[in-house]
Amino acid sequence: MFGAGGGTSSYKEVEETDVILLWGSNAREAHPIYFHHVLKGLEKGAKMYCVDPRRTSSAKFADMWLGINVGSDVALANAIGREIIASGLTNDDFIAHSTEGFEDYKAHVENYTLEATELLTGVPASAIKEMAHAYGSAETAQILWTLGITEHHNAVDNVVALCNLALLTGHVGRWGSGLVPLRGQNNVQGGGDMGALPNKLAGFQDVVDDEARAKFEALWGHEINPTPGLHLTHMFEAMDRGELTAVYVIGENPADSEADIEHARKLLRGLDCLVVQDIFMTRTAELADVVFPASVAWAESDGTVTSSERRVQRVRKAVNAPGEAKDDIEIIGELARRMGVDWGNPTSEDLWDELRSLSPLHAGMSWRRLEDEGGLQWPCPSMDHPGSPFLHGWLWEDDLGGRGPAPFSCVDDDPPIEQLTDEFPLRLTTGRALDSYNTGVQSGGFNSPIRYGDELDLNPTDAAGLGIENGERVLVSSPRGSVEMNIRLQPDIPVGLSFTTFHFPELVDTNVLTTDQYDPRSGTAEFKAASIRVDKLAASGGLNA
Amino acid sequence: MPDLSFTDDVASAGEKAVVDEVLAVAGTAVIFETDRLIRAGLARRNERRDLLLPALHALQKESGWISPGGLNYACDQLQVPPAEGYGVASFYELFRMEEPEHEGDVVHVCIDAACQVAGNEELAQRLEAEGNHVHRGPCLGQCERAPAVFIQGLRKPDSVPADADNPLAFHQQGDPSLRLLHRLGVVDPTSLGSYLENGGYKALAKAVEMGADAVIAAVRDSGLSGRGGAAFPTGIKWRGVADETGRPRHVVANCDESEPGTFKDRILMENDPFSVIESLIIAGLATGAERGWIYIRGEYPLATERLQNAIDQSRQSGYLGDDVIRSGKRFDIEIRRGAGAYICGEETALFNSLEGFRGEPRNKPPFPTTHGLFGEPTSINNPETLVNVLDIVVRGADVYRETGTERSPGTKLFCVSGHVANTGIYEVPFGTTLGELIDLAGGATGEIQAVLMGGAAGSFVGPDAMDLPLTLEATREAGTTLGSGVVMVFDTSVNMTEIVVRITEFFRGESCGQCVPCRVGVVRQHETVVELTQKGTLEPVKAQLIDDMAMAMADASICGLGHTAAGALQSALRLGLIGGSQ
């Protein structure tokens, strides 16, 4: 990667781009209002290519859907890169001026011929070629992705393989071209902005960087541990090894959302001390030693969130929190006080101003400006800076903004860790439905007329082979466990693939099935690729038989 | 382009087959290339949307209605949202949205003015007594042979019984002064050879020789104006389209003749179809359009058949296709059938209908010359206007102008119906008086009470108007209109109240419903007239209301339907034909 931390482009840009690669993202359902911007682009004539194992509702808007084998994204990206090079569609000036490692990359992708890649990905060679030419010859083009790229054991490889394509063609760092990872949660970007990452301080400053750390230490009057911390998946491993014995969970529900869920719950139960701060008595909270009832961040307290286009926006208190629930700032402040430090009673704006003094990305975003200008996109280093619609414009500057060239990365196809076997012959992938969200803690609050529950989507051909009918209740098993589910026949997914959502853990513990394999660099689990088998209940005798 | 959602209703095998047939040439909007590669997208969907109307016709014919399963299938193949498909289908008179209780054909009997005075209700009752399923509906464009009947076939072609029985209602055969109708009754309308023997395709050859600009100049110099009612100068329209270089352009023949009392284009198309094709080709070459379209009303099966035959024969002989008579120009014509909607005669409503949308007029500007069919530059003319061009090209603008008056050059077709001896189509020079025209039609068969000029969208004149010269300028000055050439004569035996009530009901039935002044105005107008007939007199407040409504409809409606919907009523009140004298 040639920078960090956020999507390169503004939403408005996808309205004005020529070619869209929607890759591992069902934005129509998972990011519906972003998809409105995509639709405006399509209405203006943009061509869209959708790469997804399923023909999702998003894919139905595409000029072409390419039904890729789960987890073969690197192979497809490398083949596109090879085809772009072979067809002379590279932006040679850009490559020479702004990148490094092109020759290595060119040699590396040489093996990814169209024919070889068809075998790896399941996508017809002609379609790979067509998409490569569309992307390579477009004036402007954007690659959009979501968890279909990142919920794999080789998530980082997947991302850099896509970044390589932008570097080949110069589709980054200018209006209309870019790389857009869509954030799945309303403030996952803001959490990163604020340093809620194991290896970062606020503003994406490295915790190992002595100079950066010194700045924070000077203000806070306290030494900061220079060793990067653990991300979530590593925390569970540390719990497993008995090294991590106390956990403070704020606004997460790992007892429902982790892959291989039974194992995760066992680890949480085994902790010496579990503190949960949440607005609900979640399943995780039920396991806790101490629960802090919190206020709803976006409706009962003031603050900011950052969106997928790096736009920092204000959230505001509209109603009072019920009962003993307190603002997160207040809870943490009280906790500090009990630990012997008095931070006073800072307002949200006080904390924001502290952040601005430490994070150059946010320095120009005064509370007033955030109010008046409908949010601002970082970087916004000074009060007279208008904010940044897109990132990496420096790639097009004569001196590269004083930075080094952006490196190509050589990555290889690396199929899902859990291979299909005779015992577990079906690939299971997971995703979101339009009207529901994660484990349903929030979205369960309203009666959606279009909610159908966590059913297992299966191609009619596979179902026929198993003698299973639409709506039939079946036993679904992975190497980790079994759940009962209802079958929904779905011609929009290819033979050999199955799909489910994970919104109703109290009804179907989908994550009993998923694997806890993960990418050690990003910490993201391979939710997108488990292996399962489906049995008729009559034959198996049922889960409780 | 959307992620469509369908109900569980499934099409029958027959419904699938007829829809597939419609889509055979273009292919479906989604292509399932392999189980890992599917092509779709906005472009494919937009390119096929205009097949929705033909697909609906096919479903109606196959099942006698637009069934939910059939609609689902057509919408899926074309990627049209089913709610939109339903919105389009339910717009048209000829499409049933509920399963019919009867099996078999639907017999349409006209209930508009010319048929009202010719015993239409007696006919309808007789047909019902014979076991037919009768649908009483608006004008069928056969006023010269009222009362009119049209049969919508179930799994067989639509038909008009009178096409088999009646001789051509044309009484000027052999008149050497005819400029437009000289081939009627002479030429074999099914034969290209016969057309050529009677001077056919000479104008096209000359037009190619002259070149596009010279043809447009001749049309402009001739003073030809549109014969549909609006009288816009044809040469200016063609010039406008021709100037839109670099964009695909279209020429459209507006054959959706639906104004009550109007049947001239039908008789022309049925009896000299090649002349319509030839003139449309000239329009295409002159404006630089490569695609010509004929939008013809669904109630005209014979004219449709003859035009299609003329197109096929002309294409075989090189008058249509990639190299029109070796001119190096490409031009071809497609026919689309309307489905029973008066409003689709309005040019922009026609475009929407042809494109597969509801036949709702567009706001103008922008005008069709820049934003017409498919949003592209379009010249749209009716058949009568088009065939004038043949004469203009062959004889030149100067000779053309020798007929008619200075401001209304040339000849005009009139549809004479009602109480005259010889109902039918007449071609006379502009400037002929109303009395002369009626005399030409054998004179009135009784004492004239009133004459409806220009159709439902026109107005009544009294027996004192026989000296009115039939020109654009003179009729406008007299507060009436030539409109589409309707001259419908009512003798003193007619209860004019019934006629006027029906005209207001006609507009109520035919308003597209889009704009408020027209959608509500035509209903309140009808209610007010019905109340008048019940009370026998028109209270002053109601008279004021009628005028208030008329002014708002004329001022604020989107299109000509609303603009003209009060004209006949107001003229009838002025003449004291209804509501007692004012």
Next chain:
Amino acid sequence: MTVADKTVSGTKVSITIDGQPVEVDQGQTILDGCRSAGVDTPTICYADNLTPVNVCRVCVVEVDGNRTLVPSCSRPAEEGMVVHTDSDRVRHSRKMVLEFLGSGVDLSQATEIGPWMDHYGADTARYGESPEGMNETVKIQDDLYIRDYDKCVLCYKCVEACGDDAQHTFAIAVAGRGFDARISTEFDVELPESACVYCGNCIGVCPTGALQFKSEFDMREAANWRPEEHTVTTTVCSYCGVGCNLELHVQDDTIVKVTSPADHSVTSGHLCVKGRFGWQYVQPPTRR
């Protein structure tokens, strides 16, 4: 369907509105000009976040050289145009449009239309005892929406918001013709059977209360809807990371409705089902 491009370039166009010189950007409409000149203009079918369909005709103005009145919402301003917004003809047509609507439609909740009816002296009584109306009953087919087409003025806004101006779901369209035209699903199937995804964007643009959130409808039925007491607070949706602005309408310290600002760059006033309805978890019995 084709609409005129509304592109704004740098060039300016000078027009005259009621004798007052007004400058607008090339591509802006007469309505834009009226607004910048401070000329209050009634609109029903127009919304800033939808393509003008110019069907209600209440915004018509008189433009010199035009035979009929023109809809100000969709007509681009042209250099030298002389516009009259308060002539006898304009006042007459606006009054008649409002009378026509009031004569057949329940406008009791059309809070923006009522004052204009008074302004133009619309007299719906002169259409007699019982002019034909919509004759519809309230459709309640799920827990989120109600549809009361007795209140529908056929402004097309809901169809546009459901269709290609925003949501691209096309669950509803105009069906039928003339006075019988209605907003409908295919064959009038119930909403949960249709393509509807409950984004609520149709309700968001409805000017008359014909489309309403069921929660609001129930509160109105219970005589407990008190909009004059509402506070409206803008915040950001709590679901995915797109950052949609929400306006929380609060009555008695309780969220009662969610909208989005039409001028917000992220949403243009449109939301998804989660943003529109997903707030209820804040105040279920388990928390309050």
